[in-house]
Amino acid sequence: MAGNMVTSEFLVQVDHERCRKCKRCTLNCGFGVFDFKDRVTADTSKCVACHRCVVFCPEEAITVARNPLAFREHSSWDVDRRKAIWKQAQDSGMLLTGMGNDLPWLNVFDHLLIDACQVTNPSIDPLREPMELRTYLGRRPDRVEVERSDGGFKLDTEVGNIIKLDIPIMFSGMSYGSVSINVHKSLALAAQRLGTVMNTGEGGLHEELYPYGDHIIVQCASGRFGVHSEYLNKGVAVEIKVGQGAKPGIGGHLPGEKIGREVSSTRMIPVGTDALSPAPHHDIYSIEDLRQLIYALKEATGYKPVSVKIATVHNVAAIASGIARAGADIIYLDGFRGGTGASPAVVRDHVGIPLEIALAVVDQQLRSEGIRNWVSIIAAGGIRSSADVAKAIALGADAVGVGTAALIALGCRLCQKCYTGNCSWGIATQRPELVGRLDPDWGAERLVNLINAWSLELKEILGALGVNAVESLRGNRERLRSLGLDEMTTEILDVKPAGR
Amino acid sequence: MAFGDQYSRWRVDRSRVPAACGLSGVISEDGAMIGGDVIIESMKVIHDRGNGLGGGFAGYGIYPRYRDHYALHIMFEDPGGRAACEELLEADLQVQESEEIPTRPGPGIEDAPELRRYFAVPRPEKLAALAIGPDDFMVQLVMRINTTVPGTFVFSSGKNMGVFKAVGFAEDVGEFYRLPDYSGYCWIGHGRFPTNTPGWWGGAHPFNILDWAVVHNGEISSYGINKRYLEMFGYECTLLTDTEVMAYLFDMLVRKHGLPLEVACRVLAAPFWKDIDIEDDPASRALDEALRVVYSSALVNGPFAVIVGFSRGMVGLNDRIKLRPLVAAVKDDLLYISSEESAIRQICPRPDRVWAPNAGQPVIGELKGDV
Ligand code: SF4
Numbered sequence: 001m002a003g004n005m006v007t008s009e010f011l012v013q014v015d016h017e018r019c020r021k022c023k024r025c026t027l028n029c030g031f032g033v034f035d036f037k038d039r040v041t042a043d044t045s046k047c048v049a050c051h052r053c054v055v056f057c058p059e060e061a062i063t064v065a066r067n068p069l070a071f072r073e074h075s076s077w078d079v080d081r082r083k084a085i086w087k088q089a090q091d092s093g094m095l096l097t098g099m100g101n102d103l104p105w106l107n108v109f110d111h112l113l114i115d116a117c118q119v120t121n122p123s124i125d126p127l128r129e130p131m132e133l134r135t136y137l138g139r140r141p142d143r144v145e146v147e148r149s150d151g152g153f154k155l156d157t158e159v160g161n162i163i164k165l166d167i168p169i170m171f172s173g174m175s176y177g178s179v180s181i182n183v184h185k186s187l188a189l190a191a192q193r194l195g196t197v198m199n200t201g202e203g204g205l206h207e208e209l210y211p212y213g214d215h216i217i218v219q220c221a222s223g224r225f226g227v228h229s230e231y232l233n234k235g236v237a238v239e240i241k242v243g244q245g246a247k248p249g250i251g252g253h254l255p256g257e258k259i260g261r262e263v264s265s266t267r268m269i270p271v272g273t274d275a276l277s278p279a280p281h282h283d284i285y286s287i288e289d290l291r292q293l294i295y296a297l298k299e300a301t302g303y304k305p306v307s308v309k310i311a312t313v314h315n316v317a318a319i320a321s322g323i324a325r326a327g328a329d330i331i332y333l334d335g336f337r338g339g340t341g342a343s344p345a346v347v348r349d350h351v352g353i354p355l356e357i358a359l360a361v362v363d364q365q366l367r368s369e370g371i372r373n374w375v376s377i378i379a380a381g382g383i384r385s386s387a388d389v390a391k392a393i394a395l396g397a398d399a400v401g402v403g404t405a406a407l408i409a410l411g412c413r414l415c416q417k418c419y420t421g422n423c424s425w426g427i428a429t430q431r432p433e434l435v436g437r438l439d440p441d442w443g444a445e446r447l448v449n450l451i452n453a454w455s456l457e458l459k460e461i462l463g464a465l466g467v468n469a470v471e472s473l474r475g476n477r478e479r480l481r482s483l484g485l486d487e488m489t490t491e492i493l494d495v496k497p498a499g500r
Numbered sequence: 501m502a503f504g505d506q507y508s509r510w511r512v513d514r515s516r517v518p519a520a521c522g523l524s525g526v527i528s529e530d531g532a533m534i535g536g537d538v539i540i541e542s543m544k545v546i547h548d549r550g551n552g553l554g555g556g557f558a559g560y561g562i563y564p565r566y567r568d569h570y571a572l573h574i575m576f577e578d579p580g581g582r583a584a585c586e587e588l589l590e591a592d593l594q595v596q597e598s599e600e601i602p603t604r605p606g607p608g609i610e611d612a613p614e615l616r617r618y619f620a621v622p623r624p625e626k627l628a629a630l631a632i633g634p635d636d637f638m639v640q641l642v643m644r645i646n647t648t649v650p651g652t653f654v655f656s657s658g659k660n661m662g663v664f665k666a667v668g669f670a671e672d673v674g675e676f677y678r679l680p681d682y683s684g685y686c687w688i689g690h691g692r693f694p695t696n697t698p699g700w701w702g703g704a705h706p707f708n709i710l711d712w713a714v715v716h717n718g719e720i721s722s723y724g725i726n727k728r729y730l731e732m733f734g735y736e737c738t739l740l741t742d743t744e745v746m747a748y749l750f751d752m753l754v755r756k757h758g759l760p761l762e763v764a765c766r767v768l769a770a771p772f773w774k775d776i777d778i779e780d781d782p783a784s785r786a787l788d789e790a791l792r793v794v795y796s797s798a799l800v801n802g803p804f805a806v807i808v809g810f811s812r813g814m815v816g817l818n819d820r821i822k823l824r825p826l827v828a829a830v831k832d833d834l835l836y837i838s839s840e841e842s843a844i845r846q847i848c849p850r851p852d853r854v855w856a857p858n859a860g861q862p863v864i865g866e867l868k869g870d871v
């Protein structure tokens with residue numbers, strides 16, 4: 001019987017006329033596709049289309065193409081479904097995958113259009129006029145009290161602990177362990193240069209990054225990896241990760257092969273043991289338990305802001321309201337397109353709801369309860385461009401988190417094989433020879449370039465809208481129109497359809 | 501609030517109308533009485549800033565006989581509206597006097613609705629039952645009438661002041677309402693240039709709630725968030741006009757949150773971070789930071805020039821980069837604010853000083869004593 005009924009997804013072709021046998025491809029491929037016997041040979045079944053070999057072949061001798069193997073068309077049994085069955089019939093077990101939901105669900109961002117000024121009010125040129133993106137995160141009072149004091153006025157209200165960001169964009173949580181130390185370094189350097197923050201994810205913070213603490217949000221997740229008093233106090237805020245958009249309701253599993261010395265000491269677990277994050281926090285079985293953890297973390301940190309990260313699930317608005325009332329300062333909404341290092345494909349692709357809709361209902365819910373000032377909302381899990389940033393802010397986000405986009409800037413090709421630990425780009429891997437490929441200075445520069453470019457675009461959008469501060473776009477759904485959305489979705493988003 | 505309500509509101513309601521305009525205002529800080537003809541004269545000069553689709557005035561100190569009563573000016577476009585409205589008024593208020601607002605029908609003013617005014621105070625037992633102050637009570641009553649009684653609109657609800665507005669050129673509106681028969685210590689006027697026809701008297705300026713009267717030239721690009729922010733504090737923006745938002749923001753910041761007027765202006769036309777960051781005085785920097793952080797959704801962004809009348813004076817304010825004209829002048833105890841210097845010189849040929857206020861810098865005229 002045939003050993004593997006799952007046919008190769010990609011074909012790797014080496015043009016032997018051009019190849020000068022430098023063997024660079026054999027070293028570069030993290031997935032062990034190439035071998036060298038007199039000449040380069042390729043085991044195409046292993047190829048994931050990460051393009052590392054293509055980019056690094058000096059002779060452009062390598063092509064990676066989709067396997068054109070014909071399958072009889074069947075509209076309910078598309079090829080991916082058939083392959084899934086072959087795989088599971090062969091190995092049993094869940095199908096794992098990496099990165100975000102790749103099914104063609106409706107993308108609401110792509111059905112929202114932004115307004116601009118014409119005639120009746122002037123647009124503003126961001127190259128000539130100040131254009132403010134500065135953003136603050138955290139709980140704030142409903143009002144400011146002022147005292148008169150010799151000729152002037154004095155503030156008589158404690159505003160509390162809030163975080164200042166120069167731009168409304170931050171880096172999403174990606175744990176050291178699931179990504180390499182050089183990814184963390186790149187993010188920390190970039191966050192510092194951009195005046196924003198990165199988020200540790202659930203794997204603790206390597207000591208080398210302690211100096212960047214002013215630009216780091218530290219996470220406390222169900223496995224409590226790397227959580228100790230010094231760690232909690234290193235960041236500007238602490239985040240309780242309840243859920244992740246790519247795998248709502250699911251725990252995490254970082255296999256023992258990825259727990260080398262450094263990861264082990266950062267996570268505070270023995271070398272080579274699997275790092276298992278329980279699905280729930282075992283001290284949070286209800287909202288009042290969450291309140292206890294929030295306040296425990298506040299006590300432990302001298303009342304730094306506490307963020308609570310949840311996946312956008314059906315009842316997200318009520319959950320968010322509970323989180324705000326439990327004392328959180330920030331609610332981090334991770335949409336169902338959010339990335340991951342590893343998730344069961346069935347969960348990644350079918351659980352949760354789109355960020356855009358969750359964001360709209362959470363913002364509205366908090367407003368109708370009069371508690372929108374109590375929390376800041378971060379929208380993440382599906383932010384692909386500055387247009388998405390602007391739309392998310394208009395729907396009500398205080399800031400957005402980017403994870404996948406940051407990794408793509410670092411070279412990620414979205415091959416979705418992060419869970420294998422073989423990432424050829426040195427991103428989702430702990431293999432030292434692969435990790436070394438990502439130079440943190442180079443990485444930071446790419447991230448800074450990307451986010452600066454988005455910031456410029458965002459300023460241009462604000463100027464076109466005739467406003468010169470991002471807060472005038474925030475929650476301003478009047479400046480969005482929907483196109484091609486059904487009436488109910490438009491209503492839920494609380495935007496008008498184009499033409500109104 | 502249910503999403504459905506909001507959704508149906510914009511479907512059936514008037515949509516927002518961009519408008520440009522001319523404004524003028526005058527106050528005697530000594531409390532000397534100024535005739536209504538003065539503000540009409542001033543508005544005539546900036547006739548071309550309006551297009552005849554809305555004009556209006558507010559006068560302060562015009563009802564000394566009823567200085568402690570709320571003066572409700574109400575328009576009835578629906579014959580059934582008056583009975584329903586008066587039933588509400590009777591239930592909630594002690595009405596001291598109810599009469600037609602005197603008018604002189606003339607050219608340029610057509611299709612006038614029935615216009616009446618009521619001098620009244622809330623019934624004490626009603627206030628006690630709700631445990632709220634009379635001002636909040638009146639705000640709720642006005643919003644209730646304006647949202648629930650068909651064809652009925654309360655367009656003025658302050659004490660010892662009144663708003664007079666109509667579809668027409670400002671000077672015609674002033675003559676229609678016989679403003680020369682009134683005198684007050686402060687007047688503001690407005691001529692409107694909407695970019696399509698609202699054809700509705702309630703849509704003219706000033707927009708009023710309690711003693712606040714706002715005349716406004718501009719378009720508030722941040723309208724959507726300002727409105728949603730106000731809704732959180734119980735203000736229903738029913739008219740979908742920018743000006744309404746401005747009036748409610750003043751009411752909330754000054755009356756409800758107790759901010760001094762100058763400070764409220766620093767919320768609405770907030771200084772830029774680049775300027776806050778280099779403020780020498782740490783107390784003033786801390787205040788500006790707090791205002792921007794706490795009141796970010798109350799920043800009024802986009803081009804505007806407003807003159808806001810309140811019980812003791814008026815304030816002129818420009819947006820933070822001054823995208824609409826605003827000129828001020830003083831002569832003795834008189835402060836003038838207008839879209840154009842010509843409108844000031846028309847009624848004050850030789851002012852002591854004329855200047856263009858800087859972006860975001862309020863010009864405030866306030867009564868020195870009692871009137
Ligand atoms: S896995 Fe990547 S490096 Fe390896 S052959 Fe395929 S594209 Fe090339």
Ligand code: SF4
Binds near residue numbers: 098407416423427
């Ligand atoms: S991080 Fe690496 S393994 Fe994961 S999708 Fe990107 S390129 Fe592939």
